[in-house]
Amino acid sequence: MPDPVTHTIGVPGATMTYDVRGDLADRPVLLMFGSPMGASGFPTLASHFPDRTVVTYDPRGVERSIRSGDLGELTPDDHAGDLVALIEALDAGPVDLFATSGGAVNALALAAKRPDLINILVAHEPPLAAVVPDSEAALAAVADTYDTYQRDGMGAGMAKFIAMVGYEGEFTADYTQQPAPDPAMFGLPTEDDGSRDDALLGQNMRGCTSYQPDFDALGKAKDRIVFGVGEESGNQMAGRGGKAAAARLDLEPVVFPSGHGGFLGNEYGQPGKPEEFAAKLREVLAR
Structure with missing residues (x-):
């Protein structure tokens, strides 16, 4: 090549x-x-x-x-x-x-x-996420991930993202009420560094999935x-x-x-x- x-x-x-x-x-x-x-x-x-x-x-x-x-x-x-x-x-x-x-x-x-x-x-x-049968619950999961990122930073937001994209089957109405995954489980930082410019979580995720x-x-x-x-x-x-x-x-x-x-x-x-x-x-x- x-x-x-x-x-x-x-x-x-x-x-x-x-x-x-x-x-x-x-x-x-x-x-x-x-x-x-x-x-x-x-x-x-x-x-x-x-x-x-x-x-x-x-x-x-x-x-x-x-x-x-x-x-x-x-x-x-x-x-x-x-x-x-x-x-x-x-x-x-x-x-x-x-x-x-x-x-x-x-x-x-x-x-x-x-x-x-x-x-x-x-x-x-x-x-x-906007065209799957469970679109309302799927988009709620996206919104929760984005809100977590904006509130708590990249580690917490990315942990929820990883859990969300790996979830099998349709999202349930109470999906966002589940306990938040620990960022350390995925080797992610547990402290918020204050940045909010992540290309995935901050720039593209909501526009793409909706x-x-x-x-x-x-x-x-x-x-x-x-x-x-x-x-x-x-x-x-x-x-x-x-x-x-x-x-x-x-x-x-x-x-x-x-x-x-x-x-x-x-x-x-x-x-x-x-x-x-x-x-x-x-x-x-x-x-």
Whole structure:
């Protein structure tokens, strides 16, 4: 796999950084991204596509993509605008997309607005809490996590986030009344350092999970959209979000190996099954 070549692009309110592996002129482009996961989460998966030009990027406010001006919360539509700018800057025609987690939500916003930029979108486990059957309770769990972060800091907020995203099945009405998890259980700080600028908890979580996709617009592009769910995580919020969105478009979700991070190597010390995941992704992209 060629070494990545790093570029930047200016967008309103941010400078985005992206990496290109391969020649944009000679090979089909595969854009891989998450949110708030940056490009650092994708080297292993990218390595399984040496026949492709693989592009990865850091969403605004994450790693090397620096925000300026208003540093408030972001929406999937904000990120979709950045994706438009990135794909147009590549000047390589419509691209294939593998988008995971919050990135999948952002990609659905892109597909609704600019389907002409997409050959095929693989939307892997979008955490669409607003469209699952238990949306009221799911969004209450999100709100409780956000409020905990704002009140008690990153450790307490992230502990609730980890518990929430790993919860199996529908959220109950009394979910938020359960005892709060101990941050130390997850190796998180127990003291509040006073910061409130976490890209996940403070910047993206609420806008992402509360997003209502434009299913009418997506229905016109459904032939180029594939929803993916993890074989180990399909009953958790993100997997259920993918299933619910697929059902709205009368699509059958594709089961991918492992869980929510099944494509990961050892980037964050929690490897999935990247070889098997890449094989399934290659199969889906060839459809």
